[in-house]
Amino acid sequence: MIYEMFLMNGYGLYVWSAFAFTILSFLSLYLVIKIQYVKEKNKFIAKFGTLNSEKAAYAKSQSINRQILSNTSRI
Amino acid sequence: MFKHFEPNKIFSITVKAPKYVLLLFVIILSIGLTEALILSPEDYKQSHSVRIMYVHVPSAWISLGIFSSITFFSVIGYIFKIRNFFLISKSLAPSGLVFSIIALVTGSIWGKPTWGTWWAWDARITSMLILVLFYLIYLVAWRIYEKDEKVFKVTTIITILGIINVPIIKYSVDWWNTLHQPASINILSKSTIHTSMLFPLLIMTAAFALFSLLIFLMKYNTELIKIKNKGLDRL
Numbered sequence: 001m002i003y004e005m006f007l008m009n010g011y012g013l014y015v016w017s018a019f020a021f022t023i024l025s026f027l028s029l030y031l032v033i034k035i036q037y038v039k040e041k042n043k044f045i046a047k048f049g050t051l052n053s054e055k056a057a058y059a060k061s062q063s064i065n066r067q068i069l070s071n072t073s074r075i
Numbered sequence: 076m077f078k079h080f081e082p083n084k085i086f087s088i089t090v091k092a093p094k095y096v097l098l099l100f101v102i103i104l105s106i107g108l109t110e111a112l113i114l115s116p117e118d119y120k121q122s123h124s125v126r127i128m129y130v131h132v133p134s135a136w137i138s139l140g141i142f143s144s145i146t147f148f149s150v151i152g153y154i155f156k157i158r159n160f161f162l163i164s165k166s167l168a169p170s171g172l173v174f175s176i177i178a179l180v181t182g183s184i185w186g187k188p189t190w191g192t193w194w195a196w197d198a199r200i201t202s203m204l205i206l207v208l209f210y211l212i213y214l215v216a217w218r219i220y221e222k223d224e225k226v227f228k229v230t231t232i233i234t235i236l237g238i239i240n241v242p243i244i245k246y247s248v249d250w251w252n253t254l255h256q257p258a259s260i261n262i263l264s265k266s267t268i269h270t271s272m273l274f275p276l277l278i279m280t281a282a283f284a285l286f287s288l289l290i291f292l293m294k295y296n297t298e299l300i301k302i303k304n305k306g307l308d309r310l
Contacts, residue, residue: 005113008123014188015126018181019112022130026286029173033293040300047307059307064086068300 044068082159082299089299093292100285107282110275118272125272127185133280135178135203137287139241141171142206145213146234153231161227164234165217166294170287172210179203190254198247199255202240209237 006012048069051059059065111129118125145164152160182200183193213233220226248255259268266273
């Protein structure tokens with residue numbers, strides 16, 4: 001039965017390759033966007049570390065900056 | 076009304092949402108794949124090759140929907156000078172591009188056993204290829220132009236030109252003799268697709284929509300952090 005499911009009356013190659021292409025595209029896009037996100041976040045944290053206490057306090061007064069630093073999401 | 080869309084107000088949501096959207100996407104996609112590959116019946120004419128529909132059609136629908144949304148946000152953003160709408164448009168584009176490429180490639184794979192060819196300069200396929208080109212031009216414009224005013228203007232023009240192509244894609248099967256069959260699913264009239272095939276199609280569409288939402292949220296957060304990085308440089 002499993003063998004038949006893979007063969008699909010001779011259409012298996014077409015069906016599986018279409019689904020595989022879709023899933024691979026999803027994975028690639030997810031990884032590219034994730035890498036960009038982590039890169040920008042690390043850049044932000046590194047830049048924040050170089051600020052003096054006065055500038056750091058001012059930057060921290062903005063809620064978005066606080067949330068980026070709080071590392072709330074791992075995605 | 077537009078004040079509700081300010082990044083400061085929505086960032087707390089957009090930064091936490093991706094993990095829940097990812098979880099939901101994995102669950103819905105698993106159900107969709109089981110339905111599409113195992114449980115749904117084969118077609119009496121196309122046999123098992125009809126299963127390609129479950130990735131091809133949702134991809135095409137979503138790529139068209141995303142381009143329409145990009146145009147809407149760009150035009151409204153340009154008229155009312157809402158910078159955040161351009162960020163939303165820019166964040167939507169990567170998933171739109173990928174979905175339009177998936178629609179083209181899976182359509183080509185489906186074409187071989189159905190029509191006996193990988194590619195034909197058919198009205199639907201050609202107009203879909205033009206959509207891919209518009210997505211590419213749109214994304215390249217964001218890379219080329221650095222000044223906000225310029226990039227907002229150029230990308231809005233690109234989307235206005237590109238949106239002309241969207242109804243052409245939709246109605247190409249009615250306006251011209253093409254290899255594609257007319258639409259099987261109609262909102263206003265009775266659909267000709269059987270519920271045993273419609274159900275997996277709708278589940279896969281929901282899964283793909285969740286994936287585009289996930290990518291949008293991640294890209295939007297990245298763009299906001301990019302802006303905040305520039306803000307730190309100015310301190």
